[in-house]
Amino acid sequence: MSASDTGHQEHPLSIYLWIWILLFVLSTFSYLVDYYQFQGALRWNLIIIFMMLKAGFIVSIFMHMTWERIALISAILVPPLCLLVLIILMSIEGKYTHSQRATFFGLDEAPVVEHHGKKEH
Amino acid sequence: MSQDSGQVADSGVVNDLITDWADDKEVFKVHWGKAMMWIFLLSDTFIFTSFLTGYMKVRTSSTIPWPNASEIFALSFGGDPIPLILIAIMTFVLITSSGTMALAVNYGYRRDRSKTAILLFITAAFGLVFVGMQAFEWTKLIVEEGIRPWGNPFGAPQFGACFFMITGFHGAHVSGGVIYLTYVAIGVLNGRYEKKGYDIVEICGLYWHFVDLVWVFIFAFFYLW
Numbered sequence: 001m002s003a004s005d006t007g008h009q010e011h012p013l014s015i016y017l018w019i020w021i022l023l024f025v026l027s028t029f030s031y032l033v034d035y036y037q038f039q040g041a042l043r044w045n046l047i048i049i050f051m052m053l054k055a056g057f058i059v060s061i062f063m064h065m066t067w068e069r070i071a072l073i074s075a076i077l078v079p080p081l082c083l084l085v086l087i088i089l090m091s092i093e094g095k096y097t098h099s100q101r102a103t104f105f106g107l108d109e110a111p112v113v114e115h116h117g118k119k120e121h
Numbered sequence: 122m123s124q125d126s127g128q129v130a131d132s133g134v135v136n137d138l139i140t141d142w143a144d145d146k147e148v149f150k151v152h153w154g155k156a157m158m159w160i161f162l163l164s165d166t167f168i169f170t171s172f173l174t175g176y177m178k179v180r181t182s183s184t185i186p187w188p189n190a191s192e193i194f195a196l197s198f199g200g201d202p203i204p205l206i207l208i209a210i211m212t213f214v215l216i217t218s219s220g221t222m223a224l225a226v227n228y229g230y231r232r233d234r235s236k237t238a239i240l241l242f243i244t245a246a247f248g249l250v251f252v253g254m255q256a257f258e259w260t261k262l263i264v265e266e267g268i269r270p271w272g273n274p275f276g277a278p279q280f281g282a283c284f285f286m287i288t289g290f291h292g293a294h295v296s297g298g299v300i301y302l303t304y305v306a307i308g309v310l311n312g313r314y315e316k317k318g319y320d321i322v323e324i325c326g327l328y329w330h331f332v333d334l335v336w337v338f339i340f341a342f343f344y345l346w
Contacts, residue, residue: 094181
């Protein structure tokens with residue numbers, strides 16, 4: 001019987017230790033992205049790559065997703081995909097709002113602050 | 122990724138899925154608490170993603186420049202301020218606690234009660250360190266930098282609202298996790314799970330790893346963006 005049949009997740013300690021070290025290394029890398037002030041597309045790509053790798057290792061190894069049955073994996077990992085729709089829609093909406101604010105309020109104004117009657121500058 | 126092949130011969134991944142869902146029986150062949158924890162974490166995923174998406178929307182629509190996280194979260198130890206150093210340390214603390222948690226789950230199934238309990242207490246202690254550092258960070262931001270949910274001296278006023286809501290909600294999760302872990306650790310020590318089995322350690326481990334997982338995204342999107 002494999003681990004996915006009994007529901008018990010017992011694996012060699014070495015796997016955890018390796019992933020642990022890997023997470024440390026990846027976190028250091030993502031910190032260095034900021035420390036050395038990488039900018040533009042390079043920064044974004046590095047941040048996203050390190051983030052996805054870390055998230056992947058945590059979910060698949062630490063949370064044992066790799067060894068679960070497909071029924072559980074799909075029940076947990078498929079629903080969040082609809083969040084992608086929300087993210088895409090809001091990203092479009094955000095750009096639109098920005099363009100409207102730039103058009104009607106100008107780029108240097110601070111209309112949101114004034115709405116609340118608080119002038120910080 | 123190797124799925125089990127012992128139960129249904131020559132079954133592929135799709136077959137597994139159909140067999141598990143098709144019959145009038147339980148779908149998830151895991152401890153019920155574990156299935157429930159996963160479903161709770163799924164709902165939590167939606168909450169945190171909604172927060173982060175809201176933050177993205179607010180940040181992309183702001184015409185006022187967003188405050189530079191790298192500078193705001195810099196900390197100096199006598200010399201020049203080091204950018205994001207506190208956040209980096211917090212990240213390492215949380216990852217370390219994730220590691221000790223993974224070991225606790227392992228020793229739990231080996232029924233090594235003292236090691237499991239000690240590792241759980243260490244994990245909870247790292248959680249406390251994390252919350253403590255967050256409290257320090259909040260205090261510094263509120264008292265010294267003058268950041269408020271409705272405005273701040275550095276740029277877009279929405280910065281504070283996003284920051285306090287997202288990190289506050291995450292910090293609440295960590296605090297709750299510390300209590301949960303302590304409760305389980307005491308139970309392990311007292312032999313509360315000798316009959317029920319040590320699935321509980323894996324279940325609270327799932328929660329703890331999730332808290333670490335959320336931090337990975339907060340770190341990338343809030344502090345590094």
